[in-house]
Amino acid sequence: MEDNHQWKDGARIAILPTVMLETWSEGKGPSYSPMATPLKEGTEDRLGVSWGEYGGRTGIWRIIRLLDEFGIRATVCLSGRSAEVFPNAVKELNKRGHELAAHSYTQDTILPYLSPEEEREVIRKCCRVIEQTAGIRPVGWLSPRCTPTGHTAQFLAEEGFLWHGDYNDTDLPYRLKTAKGTLIAIPHSDFTDNRVLRGGPRDFYQVYKDTFDFLYRAESTAMINLTVHAHFGGRPLMSAVVADALRYMKGFPQVWFARHDEIAQWLLGR
Numbered sequence: 001m002e003d004n005h006q007w008k009d010g011a012r013i014a015i016l017p018t019v020m021l022e023t024w025s026e027g028k029g030p031s032y033s034p035m036a037t038p039l040k041e042g043t044e045d046r047l048g049v050s051w052g053e054y055g056g057r058t059g060i061w062r063i064i065r066l067l068d069e070f071g072i073r074a075t076v077c078l079s080g081r082s083a084e085v086f087p088n089a090v091k092e093l094n095k096r097g098h099e100l101a102a103h104s105y106t107q108d109t110i111l112p113y114l115s116p117e118e119e120r121e122v123i124r125k126c127c128r129v130i131e132q133t134a135g136i137r138p139v140g141w142l143s144p145r146c147t148p149t150g151h152t153a154q155f156l157a158e159e160g161f162l163w164h165g166d167y168n169d170t171d172l173p174y175r176l177k178t179a180k181g182t183l184i185a186i187p188h189s190d191f192t193d194n195r196v197l198r199g200g201p202r203d204f205y206q207v208y209k210d211t212f213d214f215l216y217r218a219e220s221t222a223m224i225n226l227t228v229h230a231h232f233g234g235r236p237l238m239s240a241v242v243a244d245a246l247r248y249m250k251g252f253p254q255v256w257f258a259r260h261d262e263i264a265q266w267l268l269g270r
Contacts, residue, residue, distance in 0.1 A: 006221060008266055012216055013221075013223065015212075015256070016186070016223065016263065018077065018225055019060070019098075019228055020078075021056060021060055021078040021082045021086075021089070021093075022079050022082065022103065022231065023056060023085055024107050025106045025109075028106075029053075030048060030052045030107070033045075034197065035048075052231050053231070057086070058234065060086070060089045061089065064092060064093065067098070069243070070246050073099070074098050074259065076099065078130065079104060079107055080125060080126035081106050087133045090133050099139075100130055100136060101165070102123070102130060102142075103143075105122050110144055110147065111143050111148055114149075123159060139162040140163045141166075146165070146166045152164070154180050157180035157183055162261060163185070163261065164176065165186045167185040168190070173263055175267065184263065184267050187223070189226065193229055194232055196238075201237050201238050201241045208226060209248055211224060216252060226245065
């Protein structure tokens with residue numbers, strides 16, 4: 001964190017609770033699911049579609065209740081189509097003080113597959129839909145698969161974004177200068193909830209507890225991006241261990257639970 005070597009109020013560690021509220025194109029769902037047996041290529045996977053839709057229909061509401069319980073405000077990275085399909089959830093997230101960040105129009109709209117003109121329009125479309133639904137324009141962007149192009153950062157700066165979350169080259173945020181302005185590059189998570197899809201949910205808690213303990217003990221300024229997906233992390237088997245992780249971290253002093261935009265504004269001196 002080359003620009004500011006101290007967190008707000010002298011916190012030792014910043015915890016960035018991040019929720020992915022993802023929606024796919026009509027008739028499509030995640031490329032992964034609890035089913036161990038894949039279908040033949042080209043077969044409609046109605047179970048997969050239903051599993052993905054859980055996020056906006058059910059999971060996000062449990063996550064809202066969980067965050068309320070701990071008094072935490074998160075960054076919610078949502079597909080533009082999520083705002084169209086689940087507008088009540090998106091409005092409620094905004095009402096309760098969570099940051100709404102843009103996460104492409106659909107989760108299967110992968111930026112490197114687009115022309116520069118198509119990519120720019122996807123960014124603008126995602127922002128328009130979220131703003132029309134919630135009345136607030138996103139200031140942060142996370143690409144599907146966290147995979148940008150060589151144009152993404154500059155396009156975001158042109159559109160007035162504050163932060164860009166497609167970075168894994170550092171442990172702490174930093175200023176990213178483009179020809180069109182400066183963004184704050186924020187590292188994404190190395191271990192989201194779907195890493196334990198075919199393992200034990202308790203592994204999620206243990207990984208984050210161990211990471212928190214190590215950083216809190218060994219480093220004076222640290223950050224953890226604690227990320228869950230509404231369609232998996234919002235299910236009871238995962239929400240139970242997410243709650244335990246938050247409860248554990250809440251038990252320590254000098255811990256800053258921050259939204260991504262708060263981190264960006266802090267580093268930009270706003």
